[in-house]
Amino acid sequence: xxxxxxxxxxxxxxxxxxxxxxxxxxxxxxxxxxxxxxxxxxxxxxxxxxxxxxxxxxxxxxxxxxxxxxxxxxxxxxxxxxxxxxxxxxxxxxxxxxxxxxxxxxxxxxxxxxxxxxxxxxxxxxxxxxxxxxxxxxxxxxxxxxxxxxxxxxxxxxxxxxxxxxxxxxxxxxxxxxxxxxxxxxxxxxxxxxxxxxxxxxxxxxxxxxxxxxxxxxxxxxxxxxxxxxxxxxxxxxxxxxxxxxxxxxxxxxxxxxxxxxxxxx
Amino acid sequence: xxxxxxxxxxxxxxxxxxxxxxxxxxxxxxxxxxxxxxxxxxxxxxxxxxxxxxxxxxxxxxxxxxxxxxxxxxxxxxxxxxxxxxxxxxxxxxxxxxxxxxxxxxxxxxxxxxxxxxxxxxxxxxxxxxxxxxxxxxxxxxxxxxxxxxxxxxxxxxxxxxxxxxxxxxxxxxx
Numbered sequence: 045x046x047x048x049x050x051x052x053x054x055x056x057x058x059x060x061x062x063x064x065x066x067x068x069x070x071x072x073x074x075x076x077x078x079x080x081x082x083x084x085x086x087x088x089x090x091x092x093x094x095x096x097x098x099x100x101x102x103x104x105x106x107x108x109x110x111x112x113x114x115x116x117x118x119x120x121x122x123x124x125x126x127x128x129x130x131x132x133x134x135x136x137x138x139x140x141x142x143x144x145x146x147x148x149x150x151x152x153x154x155x156x157x158x159x160x161x162x163x164x165x166x167x168x169x170x171x172x173x174x175x176x177x178x179x180x181x182x183x184x185x186x187x188x189x190x191x192x193x194x195x196x197x198x199x200x201x202x203x204x205x206x207x208x209x210x211x212x213x214x215x216x217x218x219x220x221x222x223x224x225x226x227x228x229x230x231x232x233x234x235x236x237x238x239x240x241x242x243x244x245x246x247x248x249x250x251x252x253x254x255x256x257x258x259x260x261x262x263x264x265x266x267x268x269x270x271x272x273x274x275x276x277x278x279x280x281x282x283x284x285x286x287x288x289x290x291x292x293x294x295x296x297x298x299x300x301x302x303x304x305x306x307x308x309x310x
Numbered sequence: 311x312x313x314x315x316x317x318x319x320x321x322x323x324x325x326x327x328x329x330x331x332x333x334x335x336x337x338x339x340x341x342x343x344x345x346x347x348x349x350x351x352x353x354x355x356x357x358x359x360x361x362x363x364x365x366x367x368x369x370x371x372x373x374x375x376x377x378x379x380x381x382x383x384x385x386x387x388x389x390x391x392x393x394x395x396x397x398x399x400x401x402x403x404x405x406x407x408x409x410x411x412x413x414x415x416x417x418x419x420x421x422x423x424x425x426x427x428x429x430x431x432x433x434x435x436x437x438x439x440x441x442x443x444x445x446x447x448x449x450x451x452x453x454x455x456x457x458x459x460x461x462x463x464x465x466x467x468x469x470x471x472x473x474x475x476x477x478x479x480x481x482x483x484x485x
Contacts, residue, residue, distance in 0.1 A: 046435075048435065066413050069410050069417060070414055071437075073322070073326040073329050075321065087317070088350075
């Protein structure tokens with residue numbers, strides 16, 4: 045049986061004496077009844093503690109949900125800032141299908157100055173054949189009223205169009221007056237983002253009444269057709285379609301106008 | 311065998327083991343709770359025999375898990391130095407209390423530098439008052455192994471105390 049250092053009194057080595065002194069400074073463990081009862085109560089209490097995979101699943105779900113909320117908040121914030129920066133141009137970043145020869149068939153008249161891209165209903169792709177995807181950035185720039193306009197940026201099949209058929213840059217460069225653009229953009233926003241075809245139709249009618257030969261008349265008519273279809277006003281949609289086909293027989297939204305016209309024909 | 315009986319028989323010993331395994335005083339209660347949660351869950355699977363050794367093994371594994379997470383926990387909790395100062399009022403004078411706390415702190419630091427087996431053997435024998443046979447039963451080793459571990463543990467501790475004393479003398483001798 046070995047003797048404990050803390051019980052020894054006579055040390056020949058001072059280091060051993062110091063070691064014993066240090067060991068004596070540490071008392072043995074004392075546990076109170078209160079602690080014992082408290083731990084027992086906690087151990088025996090029903091706990092919401094399932095198997096490890098359940099806890100991990102709950103944790104992962106919470107993490108996923110919080111990350112999603114954070115991303116959505118950031119995206120919304122970012123999109124809001126983007127809209128604030130360009131108040132007169134709603135987001136037009138979705139590639140829009142266009143007929144193949146859209147630029148070449150454009151009317152040379154000043155009131156129908158070719159727009160690079162405009163909102164077209166998806167049905168417009170039906171007749172388009174190999175649809176060309178047009179970047180809307182040029183259109184956005186034009187609507188912003190940039191002084192220096194650019195040619196439309198054709199992404200997909202611009203190689204199919206002979207260069208001599210493309211309009212001269214100065215034709216495509218005419219920016220609309222801000223007032224006109226604001227009206228059409230408001231209508232566009234009401235139709236596409238707020239899903240309010242009634243308000244969009246009213247705005248477009250205002251535009252067509254005030255600027256019958258405006259730069260954006262073609263777009264306004266096309267949007268008007270779309271708004272009339274959206275509010276299920278077949279008669280007015282047919283009127284606008286016929287009006288469009290009469291003014292722009294080779295316009296960019298002929299497909300939409302023809303389809304609407306044929307669909308509303310009794 | 312009822313859990314309640316096991317708990318009331320071994321709770322105090324388990325706390326002493328947990329302390330010997332190197333858990334700070336502030337965390338002992340939580341670790342003890344974790345140990346007995348495992349005991350409660352595993353008790354039906356206990357096949358008889360050395361119950362104290364079985365509990366000691368559970369305590370060892372629980373403390374090992376606790377140590378793995380200790381660094382993360384310490385990021386959000388108070389440091390041990392602050393905890394160690396809590397018991398200052400329990401001794402006769404503040405100076406004595408301070409000296410005692412300082413000694414405890416030094417001892418804990420030295421024990422932390424030892425290997426697990428030596429530290430456990432030393433603390434159980436010297437501080438908690440266990441006999442060699444009891445420690446041998448807990449660790450599942452022969453008694454001679456316990457004495458060997460105790461011998462080496464004492465030797466390590468004395469060497470550390472000697473080094474500390476020399477360091478203090480050197481610092482005291484500097485101008």
